[in-house]
Amino acid sequence: MSELPDLPATVLVSAYRERRLSPVEVTRAALARIDAWDDQICATWAMDPEGALAAARQSETRWQSGTPAGPLDGVPVTVKENIATKGVTMPAGTAAVNAMVATEDAPAAARLRESGAVILGKTTMPDFGMLSSGLSSFHRLARNPWNLAMNPGGSSAGASAATAAGYAPINIGTDIGGSVRLPAALCGAVSLKPSFGRIPVSPPFLGRAAGPITRTVADAALAMQVLSLPDSRDYMSLPPADLDWSAEPLPLRGLKLGLCLDTGIGSDPDPEVVDAITNAARLFADAGATVEPLAPFLNRDMIEGLDRFWRARFGSDTAGLSDEQRAKILPYIRDWIEGGDELSGRDVYRGFAQIPAMSQATQKATAPFDYVLLPVWPTVSFPADYASPLNNPAKPFEHIGYCVGFNMSEQPALSVNCGYSTSSMPIGLQIAGRRFDDTGVLRMGAAFEAMRGPQRSWPRFDR
Template sequence: MTERLADLTAVELVSRYQEGSLSPVEVLEDVLARVDSLEPRLCALYAPDPTAARAAARDSEYRWRTGEPAGPLDGVPVTVKENIATRGTPVPQGTAAADLTPATDDAPAAARLRASGAVIFSKTTMPEYGMLSSGVSTFHHLSRNPWDPARTPGGSSAGAGAAAAAGYGPIHLGTDIGGSIRLPAGWCGVVGLKPTHGRVAVGNPYPGRAIGPLARTAADAALALTVISGPDRRDYTSLPPLPDSTSHGNSDNPALDPQGLRIGLLLDAGLGLPVDPEVSAAVSAAATLLEKAGAIVEPIPPIITRAMLDGLDHFWRVRSAYDINAIPEGRRTKVLPEIRRWVSTATELTAFDVFHGYSQMHAMAVAVDAAFATYDFILSPVAPITAFPAELAYPTDDPLKPFEHIAFTVPYNMSTHPAATVNCGFSSTGLPIGLQIAAPRFNDLAALRLAAYVDSLVPDHRPWPA
């Protein structure tokens, strides 16, 4: 069988470049061929630039030949989500209402990828303002799930999830404010990490927002994290570099032995959509495997309340209404109708409602921190359901009930804890089921190491969709 270079991991690519058995130019061409084959159906990419990418790959090839790679990702093909600014490309945020002025500078994470020699060959799609867990957008074509194109890849890092599962290169950057990395990672069967808040500088920080990697392996996600993490003057919340910046998730950062770990198992969020029995069974089976390997696994009660989720909804509703009302009226009508319906109710909320909503985000953070008092990790489903139909903006198909599926993910945005996702099984219809692994603050690599261990235990590994 002919080796498909597009399917090699970043760790494998760097090793092959180092030994001289493979060239970044060869790899990029195979990735672009994969894109040409699948992209008309998946619609995962925005603003691809194969000409600039080929030039970057040639430069990388020269650096490897002379023994002077720029960094740990030199020559590795990567994508960056549309709302992570890259120099010279507009940032429409998934909406036709956007001003399409090109960005003047790379955002911190994109700049670090370039400095490391990574070949950014394209951006990836996102839904309207990143406020949907689907690929529905008035600007981009509808993104689809490689496992079943009738299903959503999830959102808001929709294109990133689809690109990772389809093998558009090994590393894809997404953003996450309520589950936007972990939901598409879970529904597309890949690894995703919402890092500790501030671990990766975002450039324009606000509560809950994080940037992190999606990849087919935890080792690749860890490698990407070590490259993009660290402080930046543009983000006052950004943290110092990772304590072990040389740990790339392979032999230096092996899968985490669960012997003696105390793990909380959250199977019922206590609110929102009911958990599909197949999802619950797959997550429970993964927890049982960890228990057999020596972990102490204990069921835990719901962490957040309905008042917390509704308060967050109220605050985000008013914030989004403020942003949309700032758009000139001629463009405002281009915003997705479901988003306009959601924000239209913002005027019904009082100042008291908005402040209370903000306070509930803090209450959510306190509740998560309390849940970690006696546990090293908390396991749960990523989402209560498998991927829903691609054309729906929300799994509820109701713009006034937009967050009924994020009760497992959004608490860790508000609390700033890292949370990773890894595939733990498949539904009877062949759709991936994601396991979420949340860890104490700053333990990002530990979450990925446990994800690697789970991946090594789970028996149902299927060929990637083609």
């Protein structure tokens, strides 16, 4: 099996420029790996090998003439199923809906194509994107390449599994409560949930973000050069900004960092998670940063209110389904949605009001620090066929306590691998920054990559 799919996007672009590699040979190698491995990992859907090779040939011609279309010209990428790509159906991860065919590319996909990226196909997700799991009533059960019996996380399940397997150096996911950071952490990858509005999305919604999932911080930064370009369809997006996406390691001496092992909500962290995050914080302190504890800043009313609001929202979204269609929704999700059927309008509004409360609390607590260090998950891993670590729809959000506050506060947050459990599963460190400081968060991640030492080899499935 070719090693070409394991090369970072930054290396590929340099090799194309110097004519040491061709986008066509790299794309063929990526497609061959997916064809050989994905029966086990089940990360992809709606693959487009013919379209990918056509795009690669066009890229090859541009590189030969010295006129690349953009920073990602010829780089293989995948796109999460709920990000529209023209001509491809969007089942939203569920067997319950009559999937519509996308009539245009969503902003992220449009920017990728304009930059010359080679879109290999789509990646899988759970029903309506409402699980931190690879379990779906429509797609095959996505599995974690580090251990096929274990969960890749979600909802960008396929994107993160594809990253760990080396299907493409850049894989695009979405995040409204942790859905790029959570699976990236379980799969040993890097992911950025950018500041709200930094990457245009369509349709926009409170807390919703798109973000890259990669193997290196430098590749995430390279992707951000393209994904952060403006799109008028997102009326909530940030103004265009000329940012330095170079991701050079940030000098750490003199920085004030918060270390938070308990946000006030969610399950208690496993001892292995605490040890990994504490050890990561020690590296920052040894490099000259001041690390101080950050006390819990969220409360149960916030997460329970958000639960009520999201149940009501998805209950409304699925109200038009027939009984036959509703029966096809993943039972865990169906039970969760139906748990909101008896909520009053007042209950729902009070739940919605917890979004600004969570935002204010998160921003206030983190404001004294340049950056904050936290876990991504409270747990190390969980079985592949579980809908969530507790697998209990009555307690659906106990695992997102470290992530969701930064969606509501609109702050950037990065997941980067910081170690492995005794069962050899990756553990993620989350680095959060102030609003709009996306480049600083990436540079903090690059600094950590430089300090943490060599990583374990990525999983392989050669026969």
